[in-house]
Amino acid sequence: MLISPQLARDTLADLTKDCGLPLAPDELIPGKGDFLDHGHILIGDVAVRGYKDKGRWKYDDRDIRRAGQTLAAVTVDHGDVVEAQVPSRRYFDDRASYEDWNRADWGRTLNYWIYDAARRSRRRDASEAYDDFVSDVWSSRYTIGAHGLPGQLTFDELISFYGERTVAGTRPLKLLTWSGTHWVLPRAYADMLDRWQERDRALAEQARICTGCRRRGSRCAWRTTTANGYVTLCPACSGEAFQAYTGDLQGVAYSSLRRTHRADEYLCCLCRESRASIWDHCHDHGYVRGPVCASCNTFEGKGVAFLRRNGSVQHLLGCRGCRERRTLPRRFHLEVALDHLEEVERHGRCRHRPHAYRGEYVHGVHRITLSCHAHASTSRWTRETTVAEAADMVRAFVDSALSSAPVG
Structure with a gap:
C-alpha cells in the first residue's frame, strides 16, 4: 500500500524510537528535486524508493516498515570508536570537480561543515576587518588548535551552525566526540555511513544509464519526469519515445488546452x-x-540568462499577445533594461562593461545602480528608467530578435 510522506515519517519514527542512531525521519518529507538523482531517499544505509501517484510522491508501506526494523536493530557501542578523519584539508586539496562534490561523501561533508563554521564564527567578531572575513580558509588563522577545531571555533558553535544538518538521514554531530587527541565516531555508525556512501553512489550511477539504449550520461543530465516518477532517457531515445512539438497549439488559450492535451506526450520544445x-x-x-x-521551465526564471539562450526569445513570442504587441512578459522588462544599460553605459572612458543592479521602484520609475569592476572603489552611479522607457527597450529588443530569426 502506498502511503503519504507524512505517514511514512511517523511510522519510521515510531519503529525507531529506541534506536541508538541519531535518525532524522523528517528526511522522508521530500523537497523539490529530492528524487531526481536516483529515485530513492536513504535513511542510514537503507534506500527507500519514492513512487509518483496522482502527481504526489508516496512510499510503499512495506518499504518503510522494513527500513524501520532494520535501523531499529542497529546497536551503537560508544566504547568501540574509530577516528573520524576531521578536520582534514585533503578533501579540499583534491580540486574535485562539481560532479565529485555532489557525490555522496560523508567525510567531505563533515569537513565542509567544520571549516565553514570556522569562517562564520570569525565573522561574528565585530573587531575583525572585512578583508579578514574573506581571507583564505587555509590561512594560519585556521590551523587546528588544542581543542581539535580550526581557528577559534568551539564545538558548541559548530553545533549551533550545523547540529541539525543531516548525512544519510542522520545527524552525525550528535555522535562526534573529542578523545583529547582526535575526533571519533562509534565504529558501527561510521561503518553504516560507509555503506550509505557506497549505496548512494551505486544508485546514482545506475540512474545515469539510459533505459532505452543503455548509454551512460552525466549526473542527472538525462533524467526526465513522468507521471510515475523519473526515468533516464538520452536525447536520441527521448526523440523516439515522444513526439516533436511543431507549434500547432501556439496561440491557444491555456485554460482550454490543459485539460484536453497532455504536455508529457511531447518532447520539450526548448x-x-x-x-x-x-x-x-x-x-x-x-x-x-x-x-x-x-x-527548461526553471531556467526561464533566470531572466537575461534565459533570453540569451538560442531560441528563447522566439519561444516567448509564441504567445500571440506578446508577438502582436512586440513585447515580452512584464517580468522580463526590467531584465532587458538592465542588460541595455550594461551595454550602453560606461564609467568615464573605461571600456569595461559595468554591472547593473535592481534598485528602488517608486511611482513608475526604476532607480538602477551601476558599478564598474575595473574601478570598484570609485565607480558607482545610478540611472533612472521609467516603465515606458523600459517598454521601449523591450520593443527594440523584440524587433531585433524578430529580424534576426531564421525564416520559416
Missing part, C-alpha cells in the same frame, strides 16, 4: 532532449507557448 512535463504559457496574456521540461 531543449528538444527531454520529455516535456508542463504547458508553458504567458501569464500576461494566457496563451500557450509550448510544452517544456521541468529544467
